[in-house]
Amino acid sequence: MSEMADLIYFRIQTQMLPYLIFVFISVSGVLSGRSCYWNAQCPFQLYSSKTPYDTVRGDIRDQPNLPNCEAVSAWTLNRHGNRNPGDSVIDDIKVIIGLKDEIISSYEAGTSQLCSQDIENLRRWSWNETIDASASFLTGTGYEELYGIGKRLREKYPQLLPSSNDSYYFRTTNEQRTVTSSKAFVHGFTDNTNLSLSIDGPWERDDLIRPYENCEKYQVETKASQELDDQLTAYYSSTEFIAVQNNVQQRLGISTKLSSNDIYSIYELCRFDRSWTPTLKSPWCSVFTDDDLVVLEYEDDVWHYYRNVNRTNDQQFSI
Structure with a gap:
């Protein structure tokens, strides 16, 4: 009886298997029609000035040397x-984090x-509280970025590495993120060498690298101008942004009404x-489509253009 039962069971499984496969394929086909962020094969990569450098950089080491030309000096201005x-x-982000449970x-x-997986990833996600005490500070990722630039420059032009420390001059502005970035660059440039290089600065007043900070014309007519606010208001009132706002509201399905500032804070x-993670993904990005992200990236274009360009008398001057 036991052998007969096993045989019948086997035959049933054998006969049902084609149907099981058919059902599985059908369900898979339905699910594949739904776009999920967590397993997107080509997630959107461009996030204006917050785009990780390694996402978009080239490699100077792969550039061919010019014929009959030898590098004898290098000048670089790094962000x-x-x-x-x-x-x-951070304050605006904390408001959004407060919506996590509702989402x-x-x-x-x-x-x-x-x-489901995007929600599961969001459920596991938590805010790094150390960021609250290190606003605008350089991250470990940022250090690696500048270290890599210095390293690749050294490897491309080893002839620029004489033994004398007097052959080099480095200068930094007065911000923690720039001071540490300059140290990272020098670290990459001098690693595995006998060089011990110093960095000039930071200077409390820097008319060489940051002259705009002490330029009254820029501070009054550009940085504090009403035009920037007007242009941002126009952007947030645009058909494209309102469509993003409505899409996110519907996608999340929450009762809290999301303002334009909430959308941009997300x-x-x-x-x-995402810029701090090895996978370059964040569950918070799952609320946007690629088209949404294109529209949102444009906000930075508006902000930087009208904040960093003088438009007095219909003339444009880069600051």
């Missing part, structure tokens, strides 16, 4: 590496459009958080 958000952005509850109630949390 700081990846950093923490500033105080005001998860919305999914459990069946009113969210987010995928974007800030998304792009800062």
Whole structure:
């Protein structure tokens, strides 16, 4: 009886197997039609000035040497590496973090459009409290970025490494993120050498690298101008941004009405958080489509253009 039962069981499984396969394929086909962030094969990579450098950089070591030409000097002006958000952005981000439980509850109630794994990743996510005490500071990722630039420059042009420390001059502005970035660059440039190089600065007043900080015309007519506020208001009132706002509200399915500032704060949390992870992904980015991210990236274009360009008398001067 036992052998007969096993045989019947085997035959049943054998006969059912094609149907099981058919059902499995059908379900897989349905699920594959839903776009999920966590397993996206080509997630959106561009986040304006918060785009991790290694995502978009080239490699100077791969550039061919010019014929009949030898490098005898190198001059470089570097921006700081990846950093923490500033105080005001952290405050806005904390408001969004306060919505985490509501977002998860919305999914459990069946009113969210987010995928199961994206919600699970959000459930496991937590804010790094040390960031609160290190606003705008350079991150470990940022240090590696500048170290890598210095390292690749050294490997491309080893002839620029004489033994004398007097052959070099480095200068930094007066911010923790730039001071530490300059140290990272020098570290990469001198690693595995006998050089011991110093860095000039920071200077309390720096008319060489940051002249705009002491330029009254810039401070009054550009940085503090009403035009920047007007342009940002126009952006947040645009058809494109309102569409993003409505899409995110519907996608999350929460009762809390999201303001334009809330939408942009989710974007800030998304792009800062993803830049610190090895996978370059954050569960907070799952609330956006690629099209949403294109629209949101444009905010920085507006902000930087109208904050960093003097438009007096219809003429444009880069600051």
